[in-house]
Amino acid sequence: MEMLTFSHVEKHFGEKKVLQDASFSVPEHTIFGFIGKNGAGKTTAMKLILGLLACDSGEILVNGFPVRYGNTRTNRFIGYLPDVPEFYPYMTPTEYLHFCGEVAGMPAKECKARAKELLRLVGLEKERGRIKGFSRGMKQRLGIAQALFGRPKLLICDEPTSALDPAGRKELLDILAAAKEQSAVLFSTHILSDVEHICDKVAFLHEGRVALHGSLEKIRRLRKSTSMEIEMERPEDAKTLLAAFPYLQQKGRTHLQQEGTGMASGLSMQCGWQKGNAHLLLEDTARLPEILHFLAGQELPIQRMERKEPTLEDLFLEVIAK
Amino acid sequence: MKAFLKKEWMEGLRTGRTGILLLLFALFGIMNPAIAKLTPWLIETMSESFASAGIVTTAVTVDAMFSWMQFYKNAPMALLLFLLLSSGSFTAEYQKGTLIPTVAKGLPRWKILAAKALALSALWTALYFLCYGITYGYNAYFWDNHIAAHLLFAAACYWMFGIWLLALLVLFSTLAKTSSQVLLGIGAAAIALYALSVFPKCSKILPLKLMDAMPLLQSLASPQDYYAPMALSGITALLCIALSIPCFNRKYL
Ligand SMILES: Nc1ncnc2c1ncn2[C@@H]1O[C@H](COP(=O)(O)OP(=O)(O)OP(=O)(O)O)[C@@H](O)[C@H]1O
Ligand SMILES: [Mg+2]
Numbered sequence: 001m002e003m004l005t006f007s008h009v010e011k012h013f014g015e016k017k018v019l020q021d022a023s024f025s026v027p028e029h030t031i032f033g034f035i036g037k038n039g040a041g042k043t044t045a046m047k048l049i050l051g052l053l054a055c056d057s058g059e060i061l062v063n064g065f066p067v068r069y070g071n072t073r074t075n076r077f078i079g080y081l082p083d084v085p086e087f088y089p090y091m092t093p094t095e096y097l098h099f100c101g102e103v104a105g106m107p108a109k110e111c112k113a114r115a116k117e118l119l120r121l122v123g124l125e126k127e128r129g130r131i132k133g134f135s136r137g138m139k140q141r142l143g144i145a146q147a148l149f150g151r152p153k154l155l156i157c158d159e160p161t162s163a164l165d166p167a168g169r170k171e172l173l174d175i176l177a178a179a180k181e182q183s184a185v186l187f188s189t190h191i192l193s194d195v196e197h198i199c200d201k202v203a204f205l206h207e208g209r210v211a212l213h214g215s216l217e218k219i220r221r222l223r224k225s226t227s228m229e230i231e232m233e234r235p236e237d238a239k240t241l242l243a244a245f246p247y248l249q250q251k252g253r254t255h256l257q258q259e260g261t262g263m264a265s266g267l268s269m270q271c272g273w274q275k276g277n278a279h280l281l282l283e284d285t286a287r288l289p290e291i292l293h294f295l296a297g298q299e300l301p302i303q304r305m306e307r308k309e310p311t312l313e314d315l316f317l318e319v320i321a322k
Numbered sequence: 323m324k325a326f327l328k329k330e331w332m333e334g335l336r337t338g339r340t341g342i343l344l345l346l347f348a349l350f351g352i353m354n355p356a357i358a359k360l361t362p363w364l365i366e367t368m369s370e371s372f373a374s375a376g377i378v379t380t381a382v383t384v385d386a387m388f389s390w391m392q393f394y395k396n397a398p399m400a401l402l403l404f405l406l407l408s409s410g411s412f413t414a415e416y417q418k419g420t421l422i423p424t425v426a427k428g429l430p431r432w433k434i435l436a437a438k439a440l441a442l443s444a445l446w447t448a449l450y451f452l453c454y455g456i457t458y459g460y461n462a463y464f465w466d467n468h469i470a471a472h473l474l475f476a477a478a479c480y481w482m483f484g485i486w487l488l489a490l491l492v493l494f495s496t497l498a499k500t501s502s503q504v505l506l507g508i509g510a511a512a513i514a515l516y517a518l519s520v521f522p523k524c525s526k527i528l529p530l531k532l533m534d535a536m537p538l539l540q541s542l543a544s545p546q547d548y549y550a551p552m553a554l555s556g557i558t559a560l561l562c563i564a565l566s567i568p569c570f571n572r573k574y575l
Contacts, residue, residue: 050426052575071571076428086419088329090336102325103429146423 003184009058020208033195034188036205079152085143089132157187326437351456358389412495476535489559
């Protein structure tokens, strides 16, 4: 059954169109990755689902019930982690979770047990102090705990890993993977390797539309062609090679490495240019023997030769370049 | 709703708001009889300098009535302070976004509103009658409260005026984004009332009349004169709360 259906939704702020005819759906027991560049409208879409913003047109269903703007009954099914979570600073994390439980009408005894369990899960069990002194990452951890507290059928997390340390990020991915047992999970992120690790379905949001939508395998299959990257030791050799095989591409823009952050890739690009750009890209791998033959004949030294699997990053860059 | 009431209570205590208000209201309660007690002494010590200036002072006698007069003179100040410190009850939460996780859990919004309105009126009631009680106690000790008629009824009138302003505060809080907008709204409503009360017909029934409690104590007015403004305040306060619920339901948090 579909836990969340988002159909033909339009939303604009004044003149600015943020969502136009956006449609996707999240089935039960699925982790749904929500991707898009800054300002694509991910947070806006989530707020629409929670009834915190009004749709201009279209319909959103949560667990089969329509979402209305403002006071909406559908929020009973939802656990939400905002992008910048804010809690009452004068409470301790335990008190805050008790408050969450009481709000949801949970018996006091169960509340206590669940609060303890969740604080351990998110690694805040030793925090005795009030939320006032919490760092952003700690607030995000508490945010996960409160979102999970009522065992929601739909868990919505807005960039849940944005402030977490590397260990915390891994823990969070495990938590989300475990949450799949009882909930549908919708989460937005900019870290595409996370999406590849745990998501079942993905949607790319671009210019107000869902540019790509489907299971991870299906999306991977869209770009099946693997390519070959060749790096010569000397830039001159790269030129020779390029002259002999015009279908080779000189790599102007380095593709992001899978683990690479924006900074690191920027760095490697710089190095490439300094070296006079000895990088070449072969898209049609069937022609590799030809080139190898040539290289062997001319005794040109190779620095590196690598088979490149298409990554979500490539796809992402391709989608936003369209 | 019980959970939210508890949260409001904790918020008041831990942010120190309740403590400050308690202190202020207790201070007001003590100040009224203290001023009454000090006035004759003040005049006596000053009479010499007055005499040299050619002003003749007669010895003044103060009684409970004088102290009650101070009470109703200072009450607007106390009420204003209370409103100032409570004006952020909703708006501070809008600005920080602390209501979002709560609302996202499916707590009906009217429960939040009801809890806040209840907490505010309970606090006002407790503080106001604390102030009243302190003044009453001192007055009974130093003088005699019996010279003032309808003491409790007069006090209830003023209390009702406070409740009426709180209802306005709740309504404006569901419309405004910041606490200064809320205060501005209340201020505008007060100015409108004063403008209306120029007409004697109106002033008889407007809530402002509830502030004018001294004639009751001095038996210059009878409780019946206050029934109409009481009823009007009660009805408009209920209307304000009823109106604020749909507003809050559609409020952008
Ligand atoms: N309350 C608002 N009023 C006006 N414009 C808004 C409002 N909220 C969002 N927007 C606009 O909507 C667009 C989408 O914003 P949104 O926060 O949904 O992006 P996002 O995909 O979450 O971005 P990020 O990846 O940076 O979190 C932005 O251009 C933003 O300026
Ligand atoms: Mg966002």
